[in-house]
Amino acid sequence: MNDYIKSLTGLTDNLITFDPRVAEDDRLKIISANPTARHPFARQEHCELYLRQSYPNACPVCGQLMRKNGFKTVYLRGLEINGRPLVLVIAKQKYLCPVSVECPTLVTDLARVQGINVNHQIMPNVQQRMLLALTEIHSVKDIANQLHVSQTTVYRQMSQLKRHFRPKRHWLPEVLALDDFKAGRFATSGMSMALMNGKTHELIDVIESRTNTCLRNYFYRYEYAVRANVKLIVVDLYQPYRSLIRDLFPNAAIVADRYHVVVQAYQALNHVRTQTMKALPSKDKLARALKRYWRLLVKDAAKLNWHDFKRRTGFGGAQLNEREVIDRLTATSDALSPA
Structure with missing residues (x-):
């Protein structure tokens, strides 16, 4: 495999080659999305690169050269190519060492790709890109969509970072x-x-x-x-x-905490407002006004509108600004009136 393909895929294994069973023009091709496909890689449009990994392999039990026993196809998720996710379709050589005097049990093995852990389906460069994204302010969903992986994969990568972020036990801030x-x-x-x-x-x-x-x-x-x-x-x-x-x-x-102080004040004011409403007759216009304009009672005084006069329901059609509405609402009860 040439250096261009190595840099494109992130593979570092010198033994891996193009799959000779695939025509040269079809070794890298665009695959249309198939929503009903069993494999998740095939459910969206993507690029597939067909490779093969095969080499002489010694039996780990007897040390003899193992027989080649066909291929097993595995899929690895790579980075994007021209906006499409890359899927490496690797035909891995299967090996077999039959029962013999030197090897009392049947031994099987599968070719390995350097730098790729067994049973992993994501390339290391995708995991590295995921780690870089986690250092910035991005949601897990956005990272997963950008790299075409599941949110569970991103969470799993986050859990692996736990050992690198242990707090210092000899220091606390003032x-x-x-x-x-x-x-x-x-x-x-x-x-x-x-x-x-x-x-x-x-x-x-x-x-x-x-x-x-x-x-x-x-x-x-x-x-x-x-x-x-x-x-x-x-x-x-x-x-x-x-x-x-x-x-x-x-x-x-x-x-x-300032947030919790504000919450306590808001809850106390809202309690007084509802109690004032209950003390008034149910059809009283002021009771309805307390319910209708409750947002004005909790609005920041600096943000009140003093200039626009509008016809306010519950006040006999009077043209009032927000400050005047609050004054009339607080006048309905001594508990709501400013001290």
């Missing part, structure tokens, strides 16, 4: 952010904890569970001096975290 999230089957409790650098917003690690025992066991891996160096911890309003943080980080101040 500002530490903790945020729990729903992790599904990853955590036995259903919720995991993300550990982030509060200044750079970089992810440090993901703790499997947010339970008290799991968090203590995790942070006790760090030396006391490392935990004492943490000055500020940003966390949500979940009360059990407070006592845990005071025990683990003696010099750290606790700051409530």
Whole structure:
């Protein structure tokens, strides 16, 4: 095989050749999509390159030269050629060593391609491209579509990177952010904890569970001096975290996460609004207005429109801007009125 084909496919094996059973003009051809095909490679339009791997092979038991016993066709997914995924169709030589005095059992073998692991169907250059894509901000679905592989393949490649991204146990940032999230089957409790650098917003690690025992066991891996160096911890309003943080980080101040503070304020305001609605008669226009214009009550004051006057339902057809609507809504209850 010439160097051009090697660079095109990413193969490094010098023994692999073109399949002589295929005409020279058909060794690289475009195959139309076949949605009903059993093999996933054939379900979309792609390019096929026909190769063969055959060499003298010694029996691993007796050391004698094995007999050639036909070919087995395997498929390898390669990178794109002219916008179409490349599929390497490799006819691998099958070997047979019959039973004899030197070899008491039947031994079979299959030719191997250098640089390709047994039973793998994806070329190493595709895996390398996948790793590069994972270092950037792309969704798993986009990476899978770009490289013409399944999302499961991308997830499998991500799991292999785990050993290369182990957190440093001798260092923690001065500002530490903790945020729990729903992790599904990853955590036995259903919720995991993300550990982030509060200044750079970089992810440090993901703790499997947010339970008290799991968090203590995790942070006790760090030396006391490392935990004492943490000055500020940003966390949500979940009360059990407070006592845990005071025990683990003696010099750290606790700051409530701004997102959760806003959520608490929104829920409290919405509760007061619904209670005010229930206190009014069901057909009261102000009760309907509280339901209709609830978004204005939670809108940022700096983004309110003071200039456009529109006819507002529930206020007798009055022409009001958004600021005036809010003033009339809050006047319906002392609880909604600004302090």
